[in-house]
Amino acid sequence: MGNHHGRHSSGHRKHRTNGGSGSVPDETAGPSYKYGPSDPITSSATKSSNMGLSLPYSHVDSSLRALASQAEGFGRFAVGGLHGALHHVTTLADDGPGSLREACRRKEPLWIVFEISGTIELSSYLNVSSYKTIDGRGQRIKLTGKGLRLKECEHVIICNLEFEGGRGPDVDGIQIKPKSKHIWIDRCSLRDYDDGLIDITRESTDITISRCHFSQHDKTILIGADPSHTDDRCIRVTIHHCFFDGTRQRHPRVRFGKVHLYNNYTRNWGIYAVCASVESQIYSQCNIYEAGQKKVAFKYLTEKAADREEACTGCIKSEGDLFITGTQPGLLTTTTGSSTFHPSEYYPTWTVEAPIDALKHVLQHCTGWQCVPRPANQTLVV
Numbered sequence: 001m002g003n004h005h006g007r008h009s010s011g012h013r014k015h016r017t018n019g020g021s022g023s024v025p026d027e028t029a030g031p032s033y034k035y036g037p038s039d040p041i042t043s044s045a046t047k048s049s050n051m052g053l054s055l056p057y058s059h060v061d062s063s064l065r066a067l068a069s070q071a072e073g074f075g076r077f078a079v080g081g082l083h084g085a086l087h088h089v090t091t092l093a094d095d096g097p098g099s100l101r102e103a104c105r106r107k108e109p110l111w112i113v114f115e116i117s118g119t120i121e122l123s124s125y126l127n128v129s130s131y132k133t134i135d136g137r138g139q140r141i142k143l144t145g146k147g148l149r150l151k152e153c154e155h156v157i158i159c160n161l162e163f164e165g166g167r168g169p170d171v172d173g174i175q176i177k178p179k180s181k182h183i184w185i186d187r188c189s190l191r192d193y194d195d196g197l198i199d200i201t202r203e204s205t206d207i208t209i210s211r212c213h214f215s216q217h218d219k220t221i222l223i224g225a226d227p228s229h230t231d232d233r234c235i236r237v238t239i240h241h242c243f244f245d246g247t248r249q250r251h252p253r254v255r256f257g258k259v260h261l262y263n264n265y266t267r268n269w270g271i272y273a274v275c276a277s278v279e280s281q282i283y284s285q286c287n288i289y290e291a292g293q294k295k296v297a298f299k300y301l302t303e304k305a306a307d308r309e310e311a312c313t314g315c316i317k318s319e320g321d322l323f324i325t326g327t328q329p330g331l332l333t334t335t336t337g338s339s340t341f342h343p344s345e346y347y348p349t350w351t352v353e354a355p356i357d358a359l360k361h362v363l364q365h366c367t368g369w370q371c372v373p374r375p376a377n378q379t380l381v382v
Helices: 100-104 231-232 357-365
Strands: 084-091 110-114 120-123 133-135 141-145 148-150 156-161 162-166 174-176 181-186 189-193 196-202 206-208 213-215 219-224 236-240 243-245 256-261 266-268 273-277 281-285 286-289 298-300 315-319 323-324
Touching: 084 100, 100 110, 100 133, 120 174, 189 196, 266 357, 273 315, 286 357, 298 315
Parallel strands: 084 110, 110 133, 120 141, 133 156, 141 162, 148 174, 156 181, 162 189, 174 196, 181 206, 189 213, 196 219, 206 236, 213 243, 236 256, 243 266, 256 281, 266 286, 273 298, 281 315, 286 323
Antiparallel strands: none
16 A cells, blocks of 8 residues: 555644634534634644644554544444453464454453464454454554454454455445444555445444545445435444545445544545435535546435335535535535534544645555554553
8 A cells, every 4th residue: 555654743632612714504503623723724724744733543552452442433432352351363364273263253352463464364254242452553464355244242443454355245344233333443444345345234333433544446335224224323423534545435325324524535536425315414524525537525315214205315514624626515505304413412522623735645644554563561450
């Protein structure tokens, strides 16, 4: 990929104000959020380097388990294997002693690290059980052939892995279904699977995807299975500081769920950037949308929920988004009988920056798998 570990400014600052420059009116009457660490949008936009950016998670590599419960957004409660033993993967074999699969099927909490680098060829989905952290820091691990499946599990953190070359019908990089919750996917590179890169369906909720790099793919992120699965109304997902790099569609595509998108960079899509369908609510905040040949960023599809008489689409609220190189937002001016949630209804703070060149540069170089050392495993104080 050519990505490398970039410089993040010190401090983990989150900002909320009672007003914000450059935002559209807020139908939910929730508070607005400042775009920069301390500046209004006019002065923040003049910054020419990333030194002034206040990016999230600048401290989580200070110790091995500092990741736990540090996600922003809906997945913020994910603890992973915080209270479990440190478990070492010592082989690239698909299964057996010392393998990742053997670790993930264990029932007790585990913080899983790797003692080797290389490619793990999965012959079938690798099921991840509850209270697991799969921590790729310090090595370069690529999963191929199949992907991870998070089925009826909770409190899972997946960090600093590569996913490439998943083959077969319905093969996703990370498949989250059914009824999984408190999930955080951070700093992963995902590309070239036969189906999706990440699917979140069947009542799975409270999930954050951050600092990931998506490339060489068609159907990138699906949230909400189909119009018959009305229980997907519970789905809540945050996607932030991700780089969608020429992927064709679904950044994401959403049915029923509530999705907060902020500080992502989506460029050169093949069909659309973001799609709202039946009853979905998407809050798009301070993202950068840079069109290639296809100019419209937002798409709406109408579908009929199984328990409703009439078909409907979803809602997209855009606040402070930057549309460049001729990008047309494609926002609907009115959507009868519907409204979009405001993230502050669910979590009090999050780190959001102005959608400027400095942010674009950081997202191009500091998303996906990173060559970072594995932090020391300090003694856990309870």
